[in-house]
Amino acid sequence: xxxxxxxxxxxxxxxxxxxxxxFDAKSIVADILAIDEKRRSTQTNLDAILAQLNKASKEIGExxxxxxxxxxxxxxxxxxxxxxxxxVLESETKKIDAELQSKAVLLPxxxxxxVPKGKTPEDNEIVHTEGAIPELGESAQPHWELxxxxxxxxxxxxxxxxxxxxxxxxxxxxxxxxALINFFLDKAFEAGYGExxxxxxxxxxxxxxxxxxPDKEGQMYFVGEDKLYLIPTxxxxxxxxxxxxxxxxxxLPIKNCGYTPCFRREAGSYGxxxxxxxxxxxxxxxxxxxxxxxxxxxxxLDEMREHVAGLLRSLHLPFxxxxxxxxxxxxxxxxxxxxxxxSGAQKRWLEVSSVSNFETFQSNRMKLRYKKDKDKPTFxxxxxxxxxxxxxxxxxxxENNQTENGIRIPEVLVPYxxxxxxx
RNA sequence: GGAGAGAUGGCAGAGUGGUCGAAUGCGACAGUCUCGAAAACUGCUGUACCUUCACGGGUACCGAGGGUUCGAAUCCCUCUCUCUCCGCCA
Numbered sequence: 001x002x003x004x005x006x007x008x009x010x011x012x013x014x015x016x017x018x019x020x021x022x023f024d025a026k027s028i029v030a031d032i033l034a035i036d037e038k039r040r041s042t043q044t045n046l047d048a049i050l051a052q053l054n055k056a057s058k059e060i061g062e063x064x065x066x067x068x069x070x071x072x073x074x075x076x077x078x079x080x081x082x083x084x085x086x087x088v089l090e091s092e093t094k095k096i097d098a099e100l101q102s103k104a105v106l107l108p109x110x111x112x113x114x115v116p117k118g119k120t121p122e123d124n125e126i127v128h129t130e131g132a133i134p135e136l137g138e139s140a141q142p143h144w145e146l147x148x149x150x151x152x153x154x155x156x157x158x159x160x161x162x163x164x165x166x167x168x169x170x171x172x173x174x175x176x177x178x179a180l181i182n183f184f185l186d187k188a189f190e191a192g193y194g195e196x197x198x199x200x201x202x203x204x205x206x207x208x209x210x211x212x213x214p215d216k217e218g219q220m221y222f223v224g225e226d227k228l229y230l231i232p233t234x235x236x237x238x239x240x241x242x243x244x245x246x247x248x249x250x251x252l253p254i255k256n257c258g259y260t261p262c263f264r265r266e267a268g269s270y271g272x273x274x275x276x277x278x279x280x281x282x283x284x285x286x287x288x289x290x291x292x293x294x295x296x297x298x299x300x301l302d303e304m305r306e307h308v309a310g311l312l313r314s315l316h317l318p319f320x321x322x323x324x325x326x327x328x329x330x331x332x333x334x335x336x337x338x339x340x341x342x343s344g345a346q347k348r349w350l351e352v353s354s355v356s357n358f359e360t361f362q363s364n365r366m367k368l369r370y371k372k373d374k375d376k377p378t379f380x381x382x383x384x385x386x387x388x389x390x391x392x393x394x395x396x397x398x399e400n401n402q403t404e405n406g407i408r409i410p411e412v413l414v415p416y417x418x419x420x421x422x423x
Numbered sequence: 424g425g426a427g428a429g430a431u432g433g434c435a436g437a438g439u440g441g442u443c444g445a446a447u448g449c450g451a452c453a454g455u456c457u458c459g460a461a462a463a464c465u466g467c468u469g470u471a472c473c474u475u476c477a478c479g480g481g482u483a484c485c486g487a488g489g490g491u492u493c494g495a496a497u498c499c500c501u502c503u504c505u506c507u508c509c510g511c512c513a
Contacts, residue, residue, distance in 0.1 A: 043473055047482040054482090057494040061441040064493095076493045083493090246470085374452085377470080 001364045002107050003379070004100075007032055017110040020117050020326035025107055032103050039096045046089040053082050105214065109361040111326050112298075112335035118325030124338070125325065130309070131318030134344040134400045142345040143395040144276030146402060147173065150422050153394075155276070165266070165274070165281035172422045176397075176409070177284060179416030180390055181259050184286035184311065188387060191307050193257035193288050198237030200260050201228040206240040209366030211332035211358075221263050230263035234287035235384045242291060242368045242380075249372035252380070253300065254291040257387070259284065277391035278350065284390040290383045293370065294359070297381035298335075301357045304385045305337050308353045311388055314412045317396050318342040320349065334359045341392065345399040350392040355385030398422075 007014055011029050018025040056075055063072035116125045147153035152173025158166040169177050185195060207213035207229055212220060221230040231237060238258050247254070262285050266274075273279050288307065292300045305321065312319040324336040333356040340349035360379040363369065369377035401408040406423025414420055 040473065043482080047473060050483085051481055053493080057492095058442075060493050065441085072493080079493050 001104050001361060002110065003360060003364055004032075004036065004104065007104075007107075008036060014107070014110060018108065020111045020115055021108055021329060022119060022327050023108055028103055028106050032100065032107075035096060035100045035103065039093070039100060042089060042093050042096060046086065046093060049082050049085050049089070053079060053086070056082075108331045109334050109358065111329060111333075112357070114323065115329065115335060116323065116325045119327035120325075121328050123325040124322040124328055126320055127323050127337070128309075128321040129318075130313070130320070131316070131342075133318055133342055136344045136399070136402070140345040140399065140402065142276065143343070143398040146398045146407065147276070150407065152176070152422060153277070163281070165279070167277070167280065172417070172419065175417055175419075176394065176413075176422070177390060179409075179413050180388075180393065181284060181286060182416050183413055184387055185257065185259055187307075187311060187314075188257035188286060188288055191255075191288075193255045196234075196238050196241070196256050196258040198231075198234060198241070198258055198260065200231050200237070200263075201226075202231055202236050202240070203228055206236055206243065209240045209243045210236045210362050211330075211365065212236060215331060218267060219265055221265060231260060232264050233262050233384075233386075234258045234260040234285065235289060238287060238289045239291075239362060239382055239384065240366060243366035244368075246369045246371050246377045247291070247380070249293065249370050252291060252293055252370055253296070255288070256290075257286060257288045259286045261285075262389075277395040278346075280391055286387050288385050288387045291363075291368070291370075292381045292383065294378070294381050297357050297359065297383060300381075300383055301335065301337075301355065304355050304383060304387075308339055308355060308385060308387050312339065312341060312352075315393070315397065315410045317393070317400065319352075330356070332356075332358050332361050334361065339386075339388075341396040343392070343396045343399050345402075346395075350396060352392045352396075353386040353388050355383075357381065357383045 002014065007029060011033060015025045015029055056079060060072045060075050063069075063075070116123060118124070141149070144155070147155075150172070152169065152171055154168045154170055155164075157168040158164075161168065189195060201223065204213060204227065207217070207220070212229075212232065217229070220232050222228075223230070237260075238256050241256070242254070261282055263282050264280075266279055266281060288304060290297075290300050290304065309319070309321070319339055319341045322338045322340065324333075324338055329336050336354055336356040338351050339353035339355070340351050342348075343350050359381050362382045363379040368380050368382065370380045371377045397410065398407055401410070406421040409417050409420050409422070
């Protein structure tokens with residue numbers, strides 16, 4: 001949610017910047033300004049009457065104490081009208097606030113100045129490419145063949161137990177998952193991230209805080225009996241730890257990481273995109289989250305970007321980094337870098353990480369502030385990134401590292417897997 | 424699932440209808456003292472919104488929502504959450 005004070009001061013700028021996201025904010029901003037105007041005048045009126053009533057009540061109390069009952073009763077006679085006005089103005093204020101809120105949540109975050117204009121993924125800007133594209137030859141098999149060949153991931157079995165998109169990892173496949181998770185967590189720890197094991201069910205307030213609700217409830221699995229959502233990413237619980245908090249400036253930066261399974265309904269997806277590991281309803285991911293002072297947040301974003309790049313480098317996966325265009329960015333983000341690895345047999349780039357700065361968009365929603373000395377509490381900047389999401393990493397590893405002797409495990413993972421080949 | 428207790432400022436903990444935004448203690452901050460520190464003493468210490476160029480002024484907030492009253496932290500109703508005991512259970 002954009003800060004109201006910012007919209008009030010710079011309405012034209014908000015409209016201009018949101019046009020980069022192909023979002024026409026004109027009428028919403030106008031509505032917000034009008035409602036805000038109304039809100040202030042209503043509150044000024046209400047406050048004045050309340051002050052009057054408070055004053056009279058105090059006087060009545062004093063008069064009673066002094067035994068001047070008649071004078072007190074005379075004063076009382078006035079209060080009825082005031083109370084009627086108060087009732088009206090209070091309900092009006094409540095209505096106006098709700099209206100304002102309902103408009104405010106419609107505005108996406110304003111993109112950073114560096115965000116390119118554009119509508120589709122084709123308009124994303126490739127800012128970095130690294131690693132050699134593997135030449136696998138004609139006999140190369142896509143990962144969904146390899147997983148069957150070596151019996152390490154069973155998609156049909158998942159269908160039996162749950163449904164499509166819930167694979168069963170077996171034997172060395174399961175061990176590879178565990179190895180990657182531990183490797184990623186260890187790397188995050190080395191980079192200064194504290195490890196969190198959060199709940200994987202979240203309530204509505206948490207969903208609102210990070211921006212999944214109210215818009216994207218269709219993306220999440222919902223447990224109606226208890227009104228809880230399965231997390232689509234660890235970002236939600238790990239960031240919401242700090243909801244409704246004023247943290248001391250000295251405790252910043254806050255850096256946390258966590259492994260969780262993630263659940264996404266992915267309604268409407270089909271075709272080659274969902275083949276094999278390409279898109280799942282349940283998958284594993286290690287997430288990194290930072291809470292920063294505004295002046296340092298873009299430096300932190302670069303730092304996170306470098307962390308993710310380091311992971312891919314150490315796995316010897318060819319990758320590229322995209323600066324997402326306005327049209328491809330998420331609602332809540334101000335700047336997002338996507339990481340894609342090249343999947344040798346599918347011959348396509350697969351997104352494995354998304355690193356974003358949300359500036360104050362999330363912290364305003366969840367009232368996450370920091371306080372520096374005597375200054376007033378200020379909204380912090382929140383950032384997060386996948387480091388990394390497993391399935392497509394596994395897909396690329398399997399495809400790119402296939403040999404006649406089996407699938408070669410990257411050196412850095414061998415201490416974790418305790419085997420060098422899947423065969 | 425059954426029974427009971429509770430929810431007050433950063434924390435602990437008073438307060439059961441009127442000057443209570445809230446005693447007291449601790450903590451934090453500032454000052455005195457000191458070469459410096461500790462101790463001691465003194466002062467100060469919430470958040471949001473409205474209003475004002477500013478100084479300042481006003482309003483709301485004692486788990487949440489409603490009610491009674493001229494006036495509610497305090498009385499009434501509803502809800503939520505937490506804790507304790509019992510049962511079940513990884």
